[in-house]
Amino acid sequence: MAVTSFIPQVWEAKLLTKYNKGAIAELITTLPTKIAGNTITFNKATDVTIKDYAGSVAWDTVNTTSVDILMNQKKYFSIQVDDVDAVQAAGELMQPHVNGAAISLQETTDSYVLGLFTGAHADNVIGNDTTPIALTKANVYDSIVDLGTKLNKKKVPKADRFCVIDSDVLGLLSKDDRFTRSPVVLENGVVEGQKINGLQIVVSEELSQAAGKKKIMALHKEAIGFGKQIDQVEAMRLENAFADGVRGLTVYGSSVLRPEALAVLTATVA
Numbered sequence: 001m002a003v004t005s006f007i008p009q010v011w012e013a014k015l016l017t018k019y020n021k022g023a024i025a026e027l028i029t030t031l032p033t034k035i036a037g038n039t040i041t042f043n044k045a046t047d048v049t050i051k052d053y054a055g056s057v058a059w060d061t062v063n064t065t066s067v068d069i070l071m072n073q074k075k076y077f078s079i080q081v082d083d084v085d086a087v088q089a090a091g092e093l094m095q096p097h098v099n100g101a102a103i104s105l106q107e108t109t110d111s112y113v114l115g116l117f118t119g120a121h122a123d124n125v126i127g128n129d130t131t132p133i134a135l136t137k138a139n140v141y142d143s144i145v146d147l148g149t150k151l152n153k154k155k156v157p158k159a160d161r162f163c164v165i166d167s168d169v170l171g172l173l174s175k176d177d178r179f180t181r182s183p184v185v186l187e188n189g190v191v192e193g194q195k196i197n198g199l200q201i202v203v204s205e206e207l208s209q210a211a212g213k214k215k216i217m218a219l220h221k222e223a224i225g226f227g228k229q230i231d232q233v234e235a236m237r238l239e240n241a242f243a244d245g246v247r248g249l250t251v252y253g254s255s256v257l258r259p260e261a262l263a264v265l266t267a268t269v270a
Helices: 008-022 024-028 084-090 093-114 140-153 168-175
Strands: 034-036 039-045 064-071 073-081 133-135 159-163 190-196 197-203 211-219 226-235 244-258 262-268
Touching: 008 093, 008 226, 008 244, 024 093, 024 159, 024 197, 024 226, 064 226, 064 244, 073 093, 084 244, 093 226, 093 244, 133 140, 133 226, 140 159, 140 168, 140 190, 140 197, 140 211, 140 262, 159 168, 168 197, 168 244, 168 262
Parallel strands: 133 262, 159 197
Antiparallel strands: 034 039, 039 064, 073 244, 159 211, 190 197, 211 262, 226 244
16 A cells, blocks of 8 residues: 555545534634735724715725734644545545544634634623523523624624524523424534524534533624634555554634624523
């Protein structure tokens, strides 16, 4: 056996296809306008002033502010394959090898993005680590309504809003008659057809939590910027096994861009 015809682009494409189907981080964030090396750039436009018309027009200069974020998170995967060339030639045999890497990458990036709750404005927060909200089937729906109201008061755009919960919270919601009794969760975490106060409900087990306190996020896509890229995928003959190895390096970074478009509920579930 030998690694003679390894095509990294094929492995990368299959990895990204599986990753993109389930990545919540990609769904709820805004993507960069430019990637240069390990730096991702986001553009923020200034507001436009509305004036009274009195026969003449004064023109405003609209400036665009660039926000650069370093992709300083680096993760790799490495898997052992009996024969890379044979697996690659077979095509469909590749998918089980890349699925595991894609799912692990998705969980890692989702966890990272869902941990960026500290940028929320103080008045966009409900509960805290000292006095969390104890969620029950009687108050869980209304608590998420309150998160949407926080965004409404900040005049956050109505479209592209999300609320990320976990299975515990979904279970409580399912006991409320205003929510569906039989929720259907799609591969990317979206609960099909379920919005609360304009928030599309998304389920993730990577929701940030510590000491039993969950950080339930409600946000607009523009609240958080996120970018990633697969730096390299390569194959090699292993010295300590009668097999080949495939490894890949992924870099990514994320940051809160518009804290006013992010609201956080710190809660516990009995």
